[in-house]
Amino acid sequence: MISPFANDHEVLSLDGLSIENGFDRIYLHGELFIHRSADGLQQAHALKAFAERLVDALTTSPAESAVKEHHTPKSETIDNPFA
Secondary structure, three states, X not given: OOOOOOOOOOEEEXXXXXEEOOOOOOEEEEEXXXXXXXXXXXXXXXXXXXXXXXXXHHHHOOHHHHHHHOOOOOOOOOOOOOO
16 A cells, blocks of 8 residues: 655555555546446445545645645756767
């Protein structure tokens, strides 16, 4: 299970749904079909566990400080070494 907002490299995959971690946002993309079955129940529990961790992370730390602390440095242009 990923720790929301702790890094920018963890991914949780639930069938066709990907939940990607980031320092200032969580990316959800894809699709997930939850069927009325044992597998569907397992997927629902995994989704619920992630949602609870996400709500806890949002509740316990202010969003503005997370963005400032993990600001991506600006890129700089360099000469092409192969030109």
